[in-house]
Amino acid sequence: MRRGCILRGLWYDWVSGKKLIDTTRPNRMQLKTILNRIQKHRSFVYGEARLYEDGGRLCLDVELRARANGRPQCSGCARSRPGYDTLAPRRFEFIPLWGIAVYFVYAMRRVECPTCGVVVEAVPWGSGKHQSTTTYVWFLARWAKRMSWSEVAQAFRTSWERVFRAVEMAVRWGLQHRQLGGVGAIGVDEVLWRRGYKFLTVVYQIDKGVRRLLWVGEDRKAKTLLRFFRSFGSERSAQLRFICSDMWQPYLKVIARKASGAIHVLDRFHIMTHMSKAIDEVRAKEAKRLKAAGYEPVLTGTRFCLLKRPENLTESQEIKLAELLKYNLGTVRAYLLKEDFRFFWNYVSPAWAGKFLDRWCTRTMRSRLDAMKRVARMLRNHRELLLNWFRARGAISAAAVEGLNNKLKVTTRKAYGFRSFRAMDIALYHALGQLPEPNSTHRFC
Numbered sequence: 547m548r549r550g551c552i553l554r555g556l557w558y559d560w561v562s563g564k565k566l567i568d569t570t571r572p573n574r575m576q577l578k579t580i581l582n583r584i585q586k587h588r589s590f591v592y593g594e595a596r597l598y599e600d601g602g603r604l605c606l607d608v609e610l611r612a613r614a615n616g617r618p619q620c621s622g623c624a625r626s627r628p629g630y631d632t633l634a635p636r637r638f639e640f641i642p643l644w645g646i647a648v649y650f651v652y653a654m655r656r657v658e659c660p661t662c663g664v665v666v667e668a669v670p671w672g673s674g675k676h677q678s679t680t681t682y683v684w685f686l687a688r689w690a691k692r693m694s695w696s697e698v699a700q701a702f703r704t705s706w707e708r709v710f711r712a713v714e715m716a717v718r719w720g721l722q723h724r725q726l727g728g729v730g731a732i733g734v735d736e737v738l739w740r741r742g743y744k745f746l747t748v749v750y751q752i753d754k755g756v757r758r759l760l761w762v763g764e765d766r767k768a769k770t771l772l773r774f775f776r777s778f779g780s781e782r783s784a785q786l787r788f789i790c791s792d793m794w795q796p797y798l799k800v801i802a803r804k805a806s807g808a809i810h811v812l813d814r815f816h817i818m819t820h821m822s823k824a825i826d827e828v829r830a831k832e833a834k835r836l837k838a839a840g841y842e843p844v845l846t847g848t849r850f851c852l853l854k855r856p857e858n859l860t861e862s863q864e865i866k867l868a869e870l871l872k873y874n875l876g877t878v879r880a881y882l883l884k885e886d887f888r889f890f891w892n893y894v895s896p897a898w899a900g901k902f903l904d905r906w907c908t909r910t911m912r913s914r915l916d917a918m919k920r921v922a923r924m925l926r927n928h929r930e931l932l933l934n935w936f937r938a939r940g941a942i943s944a945a946a947v948e949g950l951n952n953k954l955k956v957t958t959r960k961a962y963g964f965r966s967f968r969a970m971d972i973a974l975y976h977a978l979g980q981l982p983e984p985n986s987t988h989r990f991c
């Protein structure tokens with residue numbers, strides 16, 4: 547079968563551009579009606595449609611024509627300009643229908659513009675540079691929020707790069723159009739995203755009711771966070787009321803300098819992460835020691851029993867934990883200290899919480915568990931920031947940073963197939979940024 551496209555009722559050969567004889571009556575169906583309903587262009591009309599096979603796939607070409615009285619618009623300055631000439635017909639990929647690839651076929655005109663010279667016209671369904679219609683690009687980007695990029699590529703029989711570029715476009719548009727006013731609370735966090743200790747710094751908005759990713763930066767230096775504040779602007783920074791972060795020194799310094807009006811909070815999620823790490827360390831060391839001394843491996847397989855909250859344990863984990871607690875082990879003592887510390891978060895008054903904290907730290911310092919002592923020392927050193935948690939209560943959503951962080955990890959793990967930071971940060975903004983999308987009359991997915 548010869549490949550061609552139809553234009554003004556005549557067939558053109560794709561390769562040579564020569565006119566072909568029209569042998570089959572194109573079937574008009576009700577396609578025009580549907581297209582006019584879902585995607586109408588003011589100065590253009592839909593023409594004939596033609597179904598054909600290309601490389602084993604069914605394709606549908608839909609002709610687009612400029613209205614006879616419409617003057618082309620310059621793509622440089624968006625003004626109406628006199629036509630110069632008409633280029634060979636081009637195809638713009640539209641959203642596939644019933645597994646059929648759909649293309650708009652249009653012969654772009656060039657305009658003679660006094661300001662821009664001879665340039666190609668602007669068309670409402672796409673840009674002169676892209677092979678896809680804008681609608682199709684947004685369609686792919688929307689699906690890429692629900693599935694991994696390779697799954698989207700597979701489902702719509704397109705390439706990974708195409709999906710990536712679609713997401714990139716959506717993110718760029720979203721970042722340009724998002725509103726950053728009214729951000730009162732932010733959380734700053736560092737995230738390990740690649741083996742070999744590559745870190746990201748992420749900034750979330752964690753106001754009650756609005757949780758989203760605001761910014762991603764490579765690395766976790768003071769410089770990195772300074773870049774956020776620079777892009778966020780001093781006016782907005784001055785309006786920040788609460789900032790949650792980890793005890794990471796470079797962040798603490800920058801936050802004190804750049805958002806001195808905000809209450810800086812060390813939040814529960816970060817503290818408990820340190821605590822879990824300490825228990826892990828105590829357990830690993832002790833297990834090694836017991837093994838070397840030829841004892842029963844009582845600690846094997848207990849990691850999750852120790853780290854999970856007791857109410858989340860499975861029955862068999864519960865039994866295992868009960869068994870373990872009978873031993874007089876450092877691991878058990880560390881576990882009990884951690885469990886005890888959970889009461890800290892139940893306090894209402896910062897004063898009482900402070901008293902509890904001091905007692906807990908004193909007890910832990912006597913525990914002879916180095917890893918736990920390190921946590922206690924750290925908490926003592928940041929006592930005020932820690933107690934700010936109680937001053938900020940109610941204004942920030944407690945689980946926000948944790949929730950967003952978990953989502954972020956899912957995104958980074960989702961096998962997007964990227965190695966570069968650029969692809970990564972685009973994926974994160976797309977998944978977590980709650981970026982706006984342009985209004986369209988018809989929702990395609």
Ligand SMILES: [Zn+2]
Nearest residue numbers: 620623659662
């Ligand atoms: Zn122009």
